Structure formats: C-alpha cells, structure tokens
C-alpha cells in the first residue's frame with residue numbers, strides 16, 4: 001500500500017458528522033431503482049420513519065443486460081429530489097457516465113460510483129471535481145489495493161469527501177450473489193480514515209440474509225449500512241430478491257441501532 005499517498009494518511013479522512021449523521025453511524029435505505037414517484041415516496045416515508053439518514057435509489061441503472069430496465073434517468077433524479085424535499089432525507093444516487101456528473105450533482109447529496117465503474121478513472125476524476133461527497137463501491141473482483149488506488153483518483157482532485165462501500169466480491173460461492181468480505185471492513189479501518197459503508201443487499205442477493213449480515217457488519221466496525229427497500233419487492237423492476245419490505249426494514253433498523261449501541265458500549269469499556 002506504500003504508493004497510496006492520500007487514502008492511507010490517517011491524519012486526513014472525512015467524518016460522517018460532516019454529512020450530518022447522528023451517532024457517527026449512517027443508515028442509507030431505499031429502492032434499487034427509482035420506478036415511479038409513488039413507489040419512491042412510499043419507500044422514502046417508511047425508511048425515514050424507521051430511522052434512515054439517507055435515501056438511496058438508482059435513476060441511471062448499470063444493468064448486466066441491455067434489455068433490462070435501465071432506470072428513469074433525469075425523471076428519476078427529479079423524483080429523488082421531490083422525495084428528499086418531502087421527507088428531509090438527503091439523497092444518494094449512482095452516476096454512470098462522466099457526462100452526467102454535473103446533472104446528477106444538481107440533484108444528489110452524495111454521488112455513488114458503482115462496482116462496475118470502480119476503475120472508470122475519467123468518471124472518478126469528474127465525480128471528485130464535483131466537490132460532492134463520493135461513495136466508491138468496491139469492484140466485483142477488486143483487491144483492497146486496487147480499490148484504494150481507485151479512491152486516490154478521487155482524492156487527488158482535492159475532494160476529501162470519500163466514502164468506501166464494501167458490497168461483496170466474486171468468489172467460488174454461487175449460493176449468495178457475492179461474498180461479503182467483512183475482513184475488508186476491519187482492514188480498511190486500519191488502513192484509512194474514511195467511512196466504510198457495507199451493502200449486504202448486493203453482497204448476499206437474498207433479503208433474508210440482510211439482517212444477519214447487517215449485524216455482523218456493525219460488529220466488524222463499519223460506519224454505515226446501505227440497504228435496499230421496496231414497497232413490494234416481488235414487483236420490483238430490479239433486484240427483487242434482495243429488497244426488503246418496509247416492515248422488515250424497520251425491524252432490521254431497530255436491531256442495527258441496538259448493535260451500534262452495544263458496539264459503543266464495548267469501546268467504552
């Protein structure tokens with residue numbers, strides 16, 4: 001890691017307090033894709049009620065197949081802004097293309113770079129230049145070194161508002177969609193001073209594994225979680241198998257807040 005000058009500097013870094021989070025832990029929730037104004041508003045109200053700090057939702061979707069739902073684009077961004085106005089939740093959404101960074105920055109509070117774009121260097125530089133906080137997801141098959149080197153491209157622009165998101169990696173296991181690498185969370189806590197967010201929804205691909213992996217991620221030391229929630233997961237236009245119902249999300253949020261408090265009590269002893 002010696003050539004990584006910026007991301008491994010412990011005295012730099014970026015704190016969640018700057019994002020306005022309470023208790024230095026951030027809960028991000030919302031649908032995989034923004035599908036309609038109603039779907040987003042129902043989700044936004046319910047996750048806010050359950051204690052979420054940020055609303056997520058994809059307007060530009062990086063789909064494996066070009067025949068799958070590609071997202072609502074700018075209309076989706078407008079729905080996100082509207083849901084944010086109504087609930088007071090700030091918004092995080094993915095930007096896929098360097099040419100869209102300016103537009104997405106006009107609507108989003110945090111820019112998300114997805115796993116498929118972790119090494120899209122022109123996109124990382126453009127996102128960095130926006131001066132918005134940037135959440136960089138780990139590439140599907142990226143080592144920690146490659147992930148942190150990608151993060152350097154953002155930091156090199158002078159933008160320190162970086163969040164790193166572990167969202168599972170490709171392994172020999174196929175029962176789960178990916179393999180959640182919790183050792184990466186503990187390792188990054190040693191290597192960097194930037195917040196580490198865990199996304200158990202994409203890591204497992206199975207809604208019933210999201211609760212145990214969320215709690216495990218808290219105990220591994222993450223600074224926040226990103227969970228997918230849909231009013232009717234079976235009807236979702238993307239990632240239906242991993243999205244939580246609002247009721248289930250509320251149950252998990254309660255458990256997560258208890259785990260964060262427990263972790264805090266261990267640290268105080």
Ligand code: PEP
Pocket residue numbers: 032058062094113114115116137167202
């Ligand atoms: C997402 O969070 O919407 C997403 C597409 O995730 P990932 O880039 O981790 O696959």
Ligand code: MN
Pocket residue numbers: 032033202228238239
């Ligand atoms: Mn998804």
